[in-house]
Amino acid sequence: MGRVATTEDYVGPLVxxxxxxxxxxxxxxxxxxxxxxxxxxxxxxADYSFETDRRRG
Known part of the structure; x- marks a missing residue:
C-alpha cells in the first residue's frame, strides 16, 4: 500500500x-x-512525521 496504517485499517480485521x-x-x-x-x-x-499523525488523530 505504500503508506502507514490508519486506525480505520484495523477495524475490518478486528470485527x-x-x-x-x-x-x-x-x-x-x-x-x-x-x-x-x-x-x-x-x-x-527516518523522515516520518509523527507530528502529522498526532494532528490527524
Missing amino acids: FLASDASAFITGQILHVDGGWTIKGDFPSM
Missing part, C-alpha cells in the same frame, strides 16, 4: 476476528500491514 465468521480459525498470524511483511522491505522511518 472479523470478533465475529462468528472466524470461529474455525486457530493458530494463525494475521498481518494487517498493507503488504509490508510479504514484500520484506519496510519503509524508513
